[in-house]
Structures are given as structure tokens and as C-alpha cells.
Amino acid sequence: MYFLSGFFFLLVGGxxxxxxxxxxxxxxNHFMVGDTFNQLLTMHGTTMIFLAAMPMIFGxxxxxxxxxIGARDVAFPFMNALGFWLFLAGGLLLNFSxxxxxxxxxxxxxxxxxxxxxxxxxxxxxxxxxxxxxxGLSSLMGAINFLVTIVNMRAPGMxxxxxxxxxxxxxxxxxxxxxxMPPLTVGLILLMFDRLFGSHFFDVAGGGDPVIWQxxxxxxxxxxxxxxxxxxxxxxxxxxxxxxxxxxxxxSSMVFAMVLIGFLGFMVWVHHMFxxxxxxxxxxxxxxxxxxxxxxxxxxxxxxxxxxxxxCIRFTTPMLFAxxxxxxxxxxxxxxxxxxxxxxxxxxxxxxxxxxxFHYVLIGxxxxxxxxxxxxxxxxxxxxxxxxxxGRWHFWLFLIGFHMTFLVQHWLGLWGMPRRVFTYQPxxxxxxxxxLSTAGALLMGISIIFLLVNIAVTARRGEAAGSDPWDGRTLxxxxxxxxxxxxxxxxxxxRDVDALWYAKMNGKKGVEPAEPIGSIHMPSPSYLPxxxxxxxxxxxxxxxxxxxxxxxxxxxxxxxxMFMRSFDHDPGYHIEPEEIEATEKGARA
Amino acid sequence: MRRRQHLWRYLLVFAALALLLTGCGxxxxxxxxxxxxxxxxxxxxxxxxxxxxxxxxxxxxxxxxYVLVRFRQRPGQNDIPKQVEGxxxxxxxxxxxxxxxxxxxxxxxxxxxxxxxxxxxxGQTVEVKVIGHQYWWEFIYPQYGFRTSQELHIPVGKKxxxxxxxxxxxxxxxxxxxGGKMDAIPGKKNHMWLQADKPGRYTGKCAELCGASHALxxxxxxxxxxxxxxxWVKAQQHPQSMAANKTLEQGKQLVAQNCIGCHAxxxxxxxxxxxxxxxLTGFGQRTxxxxxxxxxxxxxxxxxxxxxxxxxxxxxxxxxxxxEKEMKALTQYLMSLK
Numbered sequence: 073m074y075f076l077s078g079f080f081f082l083l084v085g086g087x088x089x090x091x092x093x094x095x096x097x098x099x100x101n102h103f104m105v106g107d108t109f110n111q112l113l114t115m116h117g118t119t120m121i122f123l124a125a126m127p128m129i130f131g132x133x134x135x136x137x138x139x140x141i142g143a144r145d146v147a148f149p150f151m152n153a154l155g156f157w158l159f160l161a162g163g164l165l166l167n168f169s170x171x172x173x174x175x176x177x178x179x180x181x182x183x184x185x186x187x188x189x190x191x192x193x194x195x196x197x198x199x200x201x202x203x204x205x206x207x208g209l210s211s212l213m214g215a216i217n218f219l220v221t222i223v224n225m226r227a228p229g230m231x232x233x234x235x236x237x238x239x240x241x242x243x244x245x246x247x248x249x250x251x252x253m254p255p256l257t258v259g260l261i262l263l264m265f266d267r268l269f270g271s272h273f274f275d276v277a278g279g280g281d282p283v284i285w286q287x288x289x290x291x292x293x294x295x296x297x298x299x300x301x302x303x304x305x306x307x308x309x310x311x312x313x314x315x316x317x318x319x320x321x322x323x324s325s326m327v328f329a330m331v332l333i334g335f336l337g338f339m340v341w342v343h344h345m346f347x348x349x350x351x352x353x354x355x356x357x358x359x360x361x362x363x364x365x366x367x368x369x370x371x372x373x374x375x376x377x378x379x380x381x382x383x384c385i386r387f388t389t390p391m392l393f394a395x396x397x398x399x400x401x402x403x404x405x406x407x408x409x410x411x412x413x414x415x416x417x418x419x420x421x422x423x424x425x426x427x428x429x430f431h432y433v434l435i436g437x438x439x440x441x442x443x444x445x446x447x448x449x450x451x452x453x454x455x456x457x458x459x460x461x462x463g464r465w466h467f468w469l470f471l472i473g474f475h476m477t478f479l480v481q482h483w484l485g486l487w488g489m490p491r492r493v494f495t496y497q498p499x500x501x502x503x504x505x506x507x508l509s510t511a512g513a514l515l516m517g518i519s520i521i522f523l524l525v526n527i528a529v530t531a532r533r534g535e536a537a538g539s540d541p542w543d544g545r546t547l548x549x550x551x552x553x554x555x556x557x558x559x560x561x562x563x564x565x566x567r568d569v570d571a572l573w574y575a576k577m578n579g580k581k582g583v584e585p586a587e588p589i590g591s592i593h594m595p596s597p598s599y600l601p602x603x604x605x606x607x608x609x610x611x612x613x614x615x616x617x618x619x620x621x622x623x624x625x626x627x628x629x630x631x632x633x634m635f636m637r638s639f640d641h642d643p644g645y646h647i648e649p650e651e652i653e654a655t656e657k658g659a660r661a
Numbered sequence: 662m663r664r665r666q667h668l669w670r671y672l673l674v675f676a677a678l679a680l681l682l683t684g685c686g687x688x689x690x691x692x693x694x695x696x697x698x699x700x701x702x703x704x705x706x707x708x709x710x711x712x713x714x715x716x717x718x719x720x721x722x723x724x725x726x727y728v729l730v731r732f733r734q735r736p737g738q739n740d741i742p743k744q745v746e747g748x749x750x751x752x753x754x755x756x757x758x759x760x761x762x763x764x765x766x767x768x769x770x771x772x773x774x775x776x777x778x779x780x781x782x783x784g785q786t787v788e789v790k791v792i793g794h795q796y797w798w799e800f801i802y803p804q805y806g807f808r809t810s811q812e813l814h815i816p817v818g819k820k821x822x823x824x825x826x827x828x829x830x831x832x833x834x835x836x837x838x839x840g841g842k843m844d845a846i847p848g849k850k851n852h853m854w855l856q857a858d859k860p861g862r863y864t865g866k867c868a869e870l871c872g873a874s875h876a877l878x879x880x881x882x883x884x885x886x887x888x889x890x891x892x893w894v895k896a897q898q899h900p901q902s903m904a905a906n907k908t909l910e911q912g913k914q915l916v917a918q919n920c921i922g923c924h925a926x927x928x929x930x931x932x933x934x935x936x937x938x939x940x941l942t943g944f945g946q947r948t949x950x951x952x953x954x955x956x957x958x959x960x961x962x963x964x965x966x967x968x969x970x971x972x973x974x975x976x977x978x979x980x981x982x983x984x985e986k987e988m989k990a991l992t993q994y995l996m997s998l999k
Contacts, residue, residue, distance in 0.1 A: 105873075105973055106873035106874060106973025106974055107872075107873045107973065107974065109876075110870070110872075110873065110875075177873075178870065179870045183831055183869075183870070185829065185830045185831065185847065186830040186831065186870065186871060186872060191795075191829065191830050191872060276847040276848035281848070282831060282846065282847070283846065283849070316732070316742070317741060317742050318742050318743075318744060318745065319744040319745065319746065321745060321746075321747050321748075322746075322747035322748070322752050323746070323747065324747070325747065325752050347833060347841070347842050347843055347844050348844050348846070348851075349843060349844060349846070349849065349851035349852070351778065352774045352775045352777075352778035355774050355778075356770075356771045356774050356775070359767070359770055359771070359774065360767055360771075363763045363766065363767060364763070366759055366763060367756060367759045367760055367763070370717075370755060370756075370759045371752065371755060371756055373721060374721075374724075374751075374752075374755040375747075375752070377721070377724050377725060377728055378745075378748075378751065380728045380729070380732055381728050381732065382732060382742055382743065382745065383732050383742050384732065384734045384738060384740070384741075384742050385728075385729065385732050385733045385734055386734045387733065387734075395729065398721070398725060399718075399721070399722060399725060402717075402718060402721050403718065406714035406715075406717055406718055407714070409710065409713075409714060409763075409766070410707070410710040410711065410714060413706050413707075413710050413766065413770045414770065414774045415702060415703045415706050415770070415773045415774055415777050415841065416703055416706045416707045416710060416841075417841070418703060418777075418840065418841020418842055418843070419692045419700075419703050419704075419707065419837065419840075419841045419842075421833075421841070421842060421868065422833055422835075422842070422868040422869055423868065483686070486686065486691070486692045486693050487686030487687065487690060487691050487692070487693075487837075488686065488687070488690030488691060488692065488837040488864065488866065490835070490866050490867070490868040490875075490876075491868075491870075492870040492875060492876075493875060493876030494875075494876045495876050495877070496876070497879070497953060499687070500686075500687040500689070500690050500864070501686050501687040502687075577741075
């Protein structure tokens with residue numbers, strides 16, 4: 073559900089992106105100008121990061137992590153459900169802004185003073201503040217949930233250094249979220265107070281300082297980049313190892329690199345602020361810290377290359393996305409190092425060069441990663457393999473469209489095109505670059521149609537995939553597809569990295585169980601999470617509309633549902649061995 | 662088939678490189694063709710980092726193409742490859758090499774960062790205070806005692822020291838040809854210097870999203886030989902703003918009634934000097950209207966009738982209530998300002 077609603081918002085964000093590109097196809101276009109355009113670009117950025125990338129990642133994690141570590145579920149199923157509904161409530165609240173009162177228009181970074189009442193009257197920014205606050209709660213809950221799951225619920229024998237890389241990525245990502253979300257929460261609360269209750273944290277006229285927001289935002293915002301890209305690294309590691317039929321090259325250095333990237337991610341936020349005027353000392357220190365991240369990233373890239381070295385590479389659709397990812401992401405990575413040079417950054421900052429760079433990282437990394445993961449784990453989620461021919465069409469059109477759109481934007485930036493502009497003047501040589509870019513964006517849009525057709529075709533006519541369609545290496549391929557609700561009938565006993573591969577190489581049919589079949593305890597389903605999320609939604613909408621009684625009503629609803637949850641004695645239920653055996657037999661037949 | 666696709670990717674990279682070397686951008690707005698030392702220092706770092714990065718990219722691409730071609734599964738191939746764990750020597754190698762490359766990049770980076778931040782000694786520079794407004798630029802010359810808007814005149818071969826701030830939201834002051842940008846933040850004074858080595862017109866832009874007309878917050882930098890600059894300074898200090906004939910006199914009256922609350926025209930004996938909007942002294946000598954429209958009477962009339970049609974969100978009220986004759990007198994007077 074996480075994944076599908078994330079995918080829905082990906083489509084919404086994609087349509088916004090196409091509208092942006094349509095406006096920029098010719099100079100002085102009158103299609104969408106001024107505030108309308110600013111609303112589009114703000115919602116495109118916010119949607120893609122918070123409502124598409126994050127939930128799609130969480131979706132994959134939810135499906136894959138318990139399976140990969142041999143667990144029956146995540147640690148806190150109630151919290152998991154609540155997290156999903158909160159994300160949906162936040163996402164809907166944000167998109168409500170299109171219908172009621174106008175969307176936020178100060179960019180996804182929402183810098184004050186532009187984001188304050190005086191310069192952004194109307195409820196747009198309030199939607200941003202409250203929508204993100206609610207969706208942010210969901211990320212924090214997800215993070216805690218995955219951390220506890222991974223620490224506590226690994227199968228017998230699965231030490232930390234036997235965990236699959238995607239699980240490791242989830243672990244590091246969750247740790248990042250745990251530390252990165254609070255600064256954003258604080259920033260959003262301060263902004264909310266400035267806008268709703270007349271405080272002056274960021275308002276110069278009242279003695280505030282708008283730069284504080286930038287610090288808070290980027291202390292969250294830079295790790296956020298790694299939050300969305302590390303899981304993609306995890307997916308790539310799984311996919312590349314599987315389709316090269318090889319163990320991942322340098323497993324422990326891969327893990328180390330990931331942890332190091334996560335750690336350094338918190339040390340570099342000022343590189344978004346080189347032009348703020350913090351002085352050469354601060355700029356120099358943060359420049360060096362930023363460059364350092366290239367080292368662990370380089371380790372990862374070379375380890376992937378050498379995983380394929382000597383392997384037996386099968387070019388399936390997930391592998392195509394993984395293989396397409398490598399050069400694309402490397403281009404994004406090297407321009408990242410170029411941006412880390414402050415004097416050069418004075419030229420790049422806030423231009424299309426930056427736009428090109430972060431799209432190379434976020435599309436080349438996250439989106440390619442999510443597509444690879446989607447094609448890779450689709451059989452495990454739905455029991456059917458996505459169509460390979462349509463998958464290839466999707467991949468090639470997307471790859472070509474992507475490079476057409478964004479490669480040329482590096483030069484547009486250097487030729488003097490600032491980002492977030494709704495138009496440019498004719499005669500400055502910016503025309504053909506923008507046209508190429510728009511054409512590429514259309515191609516990417518067409519490629520997504522192939523994906524949608526693929527999903528529809530597979531749902532209607534796809535063949536059953538079996539439990540291990542890709543000749544997989546990790547535990548999730550040891551159980552039937554789609555996974556039964558209790559995941560593992562018997563918890564597996566893990567003896568090595570790539571537990572399933574190890575078992576297969578030793579001539580066994582499946583992974584050795586660590587326990588006899590017994591009754592499995594399951595949590596009971598509950599409607600409370602939805603009600604709680606509805607409460608948050610009403611409260612948020614009330615604050616946006618400055619209808620404080622409605623907001624209070626929503627909060628009361630939240631507290632009542634919290635109270636009910638706290639004093640609700642829920643014993644859950646058990647699935648008995650006979651039932652398990654029946655299910656397992658059915659899956660095998 | 663697949664091999665051809667890789668070839669295609671190569672071609673793309675080379676085509677892109679060729680583009681860079683020819684420097685396709687417009688000479689008024691191109692960071693790759695700088696006209697002053699600040700821009701040149703920045704460009705040399707861009708080139709250094711680009712060189713190193715293309716080196717890295719080439720190495721990765723060569724290994725990548727080799728691996729994909731050499732180790733792809735061939736029909737009928739079914740053996741299991743050797744399960745390699747890793748190779749400590751190789752892994753150390755690709756940890757150390759990037760570190761060395763980064764050191765090579767870091768040293769000039771730090772020295773240039775500090776060099777650019779050094780303020781030039783006072784007395785040898787032209788001082789300009791830059792104030793960003795939604796959606797126009799104000800330039801104050803404290804040494805000469807006047808201000809101007811939208812057009813920044815600087816002498817060639819001399820360092821110009823900028824003190825940058827903003828009157829409303831955060832903007833960013835950027836002249837791509839002369840050097841990188843600096844944020845204009847209300848309540849904070851940022852410093853930067855630029856220098857133009859040859860005379861010419863350069864386009865400047867606002868680089869930080871600042872509202873509806875962010876895209877149109879352009880200005881022009883006019884770099885002049887010292888004597889031309891001195892002439893311009895003199896003209897600004899003693900502007901000719903009196904009306905020479907009857908139509909112009911009527912225009913001047915209309916300016917007094919309609920414009921002077923926000924705009925200032927010095928040298929015309931107006932009793933009030935508006936400071937809310939762009940300075941209009943010497944307006945007739947400018948090259949653009951509102952920073953980006955062609956400088957002619959037709960565009961000026963259209964602009965006055967409905968500024969928001971050109972710059973969404975602009976604060977200037979519409980002057981649609983004047984009849985055609987009055988409008989003509991008004992624009993003619995503005996165009997006569999020297």
C-alpha cells in the first residue's frame with residue numbers, strides 16, 4: 073500500500089514536472105507564469121521527495137526487510153499501519169492545497185522570508201508546513217520500527233555481518249531518519265508559529281533570522297538525500313549480485329561505506345549555503361567534508377563493477393535498471409564533487425547545473441533503484457513476474473529520455489539559467505537546450521505509460537512466478553510468492569551471507585529450519601490507525617484554514633484514539649500448525 | 662546491438678564535451694567565458710574539477726563497458742561463477758586513489774576560497790551598495806552620492822566592492838560573466854568583489870527564488886573605460902531632467918502627480934524624492950525597461966498601463982486612467998531624462 077500510494081504520487085509529481093517543462097519549451101511562454109509556476113515547482117519537489125521517494129522506499133522495506141532477515145513481521149505492526157495512514161493524510165492534505173486556497177509557492181525548501189505571511193499570503197505554505205509535519209511523523213515511526221525490527225528480529229544465525237545489503241541499507245537509512253527528522257520538525261514548528269501565531273523566529277522585521285531556517289532545513293535536507301539514495305544502493309547490491317550469479321564483492325567494505333556515508337551525511341549541510349555569506353572558514357571546512365563523501369561512494373561503485381567482473385550477467389529488466397544506474401549515478405556523483413568547491417559553487421549555486429546534478433543523483437539513484445527493486449520483487453509481492461519486453465521498452469525510453477532531459481541542463485546552468493525561473497529571454501542561446509530537455513521529459517513520460525501497461529497486462533494475464541524466479545540468493549526467495557501472511561512457517565537457520573544460495577550450493581532444496589512447526593502468533597487488525605490519521609488530518613486542515621475549533625476537535629480525536637489504543641488489551645490470534653501446513657501445501661502444488 | 666548502445670553513450674559524452682569546449686552560451690551571460698579575474702579564478706577551478714571528474718568517469722566507463730561485454734551470459738552458458746569475497750589490495754587501491762585526487766582538488770579550492778573572500782583595500786575600489794527588491798535592483802554609490810536602478814555602471818580594470826543586502830525577501834546577486842553569486846539577505850550585509858577586464862554589457866540575474874517574478878529580476882552591468890565611467894558619474898550627479906518643450910512639461914507634471922510618490926527623478930526640482938521604487942533619473946539613457954523589456958516608447962506605455970502583465974506580482978499600480986495624449990507626454994518626458 074505504501075508502495076502503490078507512493079507510486080501514485082510519483083505520477084502526480086511527474087505530471088507537474090511535464091507541465092514545468094511545457095512552460096519552458098519556448099522563451100516568454102505564457103502557459104503558466106508567476107505564482108502558478110512557483111506552485112508547480114514547489115509541489116513537484118515536495119511531492120517527489122516526501123510523497124513519492126520516501127513511501128516507495130518504505131513500501132519496499134516493508135515487503136522485503138522482514139523476509140530478508142527471516143522475521144514474521146515488523147516489530148510494531150500497529151505503528152506501521154499508523155505510519156502509512158499518517159503519510160497518506162499528510163500527502164492528501166498537501167494536495168488539497170490545489171483545490172482549497174492555492175498550493176505552496178516558495179520552493180520545496182520554503183525559505184523564509186518568502187515563506188512568511190507577509191510575502192506568501194494565503195494558506196499555501198500552511199499546507200506545506202502541516203502536511204509535511206504529519207507525513208514526517210510517519211517517517212519517524214517507520215524509522216523506529218525498522219531499527220527495532222532489524223536489531224531484534226533477525227533469524228537464528230543471522231549476525232549483523234550476514235545481513236543482506238538491502239537490510240543494511242534500511243538499517244542505516246532508519247538511523248539517519250531518526251536523527252534527521254527532528255531538525256525538520258523543529259523548523260516546521262517554528263515556521264508554523266511564525267505564520268499562525270505571529271512569532272518572529274525568521275522575520276527580520278521582528279528581530280528574527282531567516283538563515284536559521286536554512287540551517288535547520290539542510291541539517292535535515294542533506295541527510296535526506298542519503299535517506300532516499302542508500303536504499304537504492306541496497307537494491308542495486310541485491311540485484312547486481314543476483315544477476316551476476318556472484319557474491320557481492322567486498323561485502324564488509326560495502327557495509328562500512330554505507331555507514332560512513334550515513335555519518336558524513338550529517339557533516340556537510342553548509343554546502344547548500346556557500347553563497348549565504350558564512351565566511352571562507354566555514355565554507356572551506358564544509359567543502360572538504362563534502363568531498364570526503366566521494367571516497368565511500370567510489371568504494372561502492374568499484375565494488376559493484378567487480379561484483380559483475382567474472383560473473384555471468386543476465387540482462388533482465390531489474391538488472392538493466394541496475395546497470396543503467398551505475399554510469400548515471402557516477403555522473404551525478406562527480407558533479408557533486410564539483411559542487412563541493414565553494415568558489416566554483418558561487419557559479420553553480422541556484423542554477424540549472426544544480427538541477428541537473430540532483431536529478432542525476434535522485435533519478436539516477438533513487439528512481440532507477442526503485443524501478444529495479446519493483447521489477448525484482450514484484451513476483452514476491454504479487455506472485456507474478458512483470459512482462460520483460462514491456463520492461464525493456466520502459467527502461468530504454470526512460471534512460472534515453474532521462475539523459476536528454478538532464479545532461480543538457482548542466483550547460484544551461486553554466487550559460488546563465490537560474491533554477492526556478494518560469495521563463496528566459498530569447499536570444500541568449502538558451503532555447504534549444506530547453507527544447508531538448510522538454511522532449512526528453514516527454515519521452516520519460518511515455519516510458520511510464522509502458523510501465524502502467526505492463527502492470528495492467530501482468531495483473532490480467534501474468535503467469536505465476538514460483539517462489540524463486542530469479543535464482544535468488546537471499547531468504548525472501550525461500551518462501552512461496554506472494555509471501556503468506558506469517559512469512560516463514562518455520563524460522564530459517566542462517567549459516568552464511570546469501571543464506572539461500574549457500575543452501576542451494578550445498579544441494580539442499582531450501583534453507584534449514586531453526587524450529588519445529590508451531591502455532592504462530594499474529595496481531596489483530598485494527599481500525600484505530602485510520603481514525604488517528606483522520607484526526608491528524610482534521611487538525612491539520614483546521615490549522616490551515618485558521619479554524620482553531622476544528623483543529624482542536626481533530627486533536628481531541630487523536631488523543632481519544634491514543635487513549636483507546638493505550639488501554640486496549642489486544643491478545644492477537646494464533647495460526648495453528650494444521651492451517652500452516654495446508655497453506656504451505658497449497659503454495660507448493 | 663548492445664555494443665552499439667555503448668558506442669552511442671560514448672558519443673553522447675564526447676558530443677557534450679565538444680559543446681563545452683566551443684562554449685555555446687551567449688557572451689553576455691556565460692560562466693564559461695568570463696570577463697574578469699573573479700570569474701577566471703572560478704572557471705579555473707571548474708576546469709580543474711571537471712578534468713579530474715572526467716578522468717574518474719573515463720576509468721569507470723572503461724571498466725564498466727569491459728565488464729558488461731566480457732561477462733554477459735552467453736546462450737547455453739550454465740556454469741556457476743567463482744564466488745569471490747573481495748580483494749583487500751584492490752579495495753585499498755580504490756580508497757587511496759580518490760583520496761589523493763581529492764587532496765589535489767582541495768588545496769587550490771581552499772586557497773581560492775580565501776582569496777575571493779579577501780576584501781580589496783579601501784580607497785582603491787569603487788564601492789557599490791546593492792539592495793535587492795521584489796523584483797528590481799537598487800545600486801547606491803556612496804563615494805559619488807547617488808543611486809541608480811536596474812543598470813550598474815562599473816569602470817573597467819578596477820575592483821568593484823559590493824555590499825549586498827535586501828529590502829524584503831532573500832535574493833541572490835549574480836553576474837555570470839564576471840563571477841559567482843552572493844545572497845542578498847535582509848538584515849545582513851554580504852561582501853563580494855568583481856572586476857571587468859573589457860568594456861561591454863553583461864546580464865545580471867537574481868538566482869534565489871524570490872516570488873512570482875523571480876524569473877524576470879534581471880539587470881544590466883555596463884563596464885566602461887574609466888573616462889566614460891567618469892562621464893556617466895558626472896551626468897548622474899548633475900542630471901538633466903528639466904522639460905524642454907510644452908509636451909514634455911505636461912509629462913513632467915504627470916510624473917509629479919503619478920510617479921513621484923514611489924520613484925525619484927533628480928534634477929527636476931520635484932519637492933519629493935520617492936524611494937519605494939526604482940530610481941528614474943537618467944531613465945532615457947537606459948537600455949531596458951523594468952530590467953528586461955526593450956527600451957522604447959511602445960513598451961514603456963504598455964508597461965505603464967499594466968505592469969503585472971509583464972512582471973506578475975510587481976508592486977507598481979496600473980496607470981490606465983491617463984488618456985492617449987497624456988500617456989504620450991508622460992513617456993516622452995521619461996525618455997528625455999538624461
